[in-house]
Amino acid sequence: MLDKTFDPKSAEPRLYALWEDSGLFAPRASVATDGAADAYSIVIPPPNVTGSLHIGHALNNTLQDILARYHRMKGKAVLWLPGTDHAGIATQMVVERQLAATGNAGRREMGREAFVDKVWEWKAESGGTIVRQLRRLGASCDWSRERFTLDEGLNAAVRKVFVQLHKDGLIYRDKRLVNWDPHFQTAISDLEVEQKEVDGAYWHFAYPLADGVTYEHPVAFDEDGKATEYETRDYVVVATTRPETMLGDTGVAVHPADERYAGLVGKFVTLPITGRRIPIVADDYADPTKGSGAVKIT
Numbered sequence: 001m002l003d004k005t006f007d008p009k010s011a012e013p014r015l016y017a018l019w020e021d022s023g024l025f026a027p028r029a030s031v032a033t034d035g036a037a038d039a040y041s042i043v044i045p046p047p048n049v050t051g052s053l054h055i056g057h058a059l060n061n062t063l064q065d066i067l068a069r070y071h072r073m074k075g076k077a078v079l080w081l082p083g084t085d086h087a088g089i090a091t092q093m094v095v096e097r098q099l100a101a102t103g104n105a106g107r108r109e110m111g112r113e114a115f116v117d118k119v120w121e122w123k124a125e126s127g128g129t130i131v132r133q134l135r136r137l138g139a140s141c142d143w144s145r146e147r148f149t150l151d152e153g154l155n156a157a158v159r160k161v162f163v164q165l166h167k168d169g170l171i172y173r174d175k176r177l178v179n180w181d182p183h184f185q186t187a188i189s190d191l192e193v194e195q196k197e198v199d200g201a202y203w204h205f206a207y208p209l210a211d212g213v214t215y216e217h218p219v220a221f222d223e224d225g226k227a228t229e230y231e232t233r234d235y236v237v238v239a240t241t242r243p244e245t246m247l248g249d250t251g252v253a254v255h256p257a258d259e260r261y262a263g264l265v266g267k268f269v270t271l272p273i274t275g276r277r278i279p280i281v282a283d284d285y286a287d288p289t290k291g292s293g294a295v296k297i298t
Contacts, residue, residue: 053134068080082139083149216232
């Protein structure tokens, strides 16, 4: 007899096991008449092993499953390749928090090998959760080919590609401004940075004028804002909220209508520390009412 109500908790795992055991998820055997158009494959965007799947994963994988099943029904050899991503820094953060919560030693105290073992333990736990979730969704992946981004074969492929790109001159090592994580002691991507707005401040730097140039800079004003006193300067004070970018400066800008610097447009300053000559240019972007009225161009 049929049950009075449908029980998906018992029916779905049973049916899924039948599908998987029958080999329906594996690509069909090739035949002599097959061409490139007779094959269809999807590499699953590997979810990070830092947690469990969310509703976005459910939507994304449902769409992939629809495509895989559609092309199977059209008679194509279909491979939907499952896998998970190691998500290095995020995974390290999760494991370190777990160690701290349970009163265990930190990664530096336990040493690299012991900590890596803990990471692999976490991967087995979290990765297993993700696979179980995908199976409960009914995803028709070929589980016999499941991969992990730190599998030796994939590691070797990544190394090979990086070496080849380096040989071709497409990647190189250089000095660049990076996002530095003082806790993990490593550079991180923009995606891993939490942006916060904080009140800034102006930093003032004296950029020496090149070629012995001097000018008269106003230092006192009357009630109408007219200059009453001047001092001779052989430098231009540049105001900036980003002092760390100074080494990359390519020029100093002043407003075309700013009388203080009118005689300096076209002259040069010497960039501190580097000793590089950079020009003084007129640009409407410079605001005479902010900072010193002279801004650095990086």
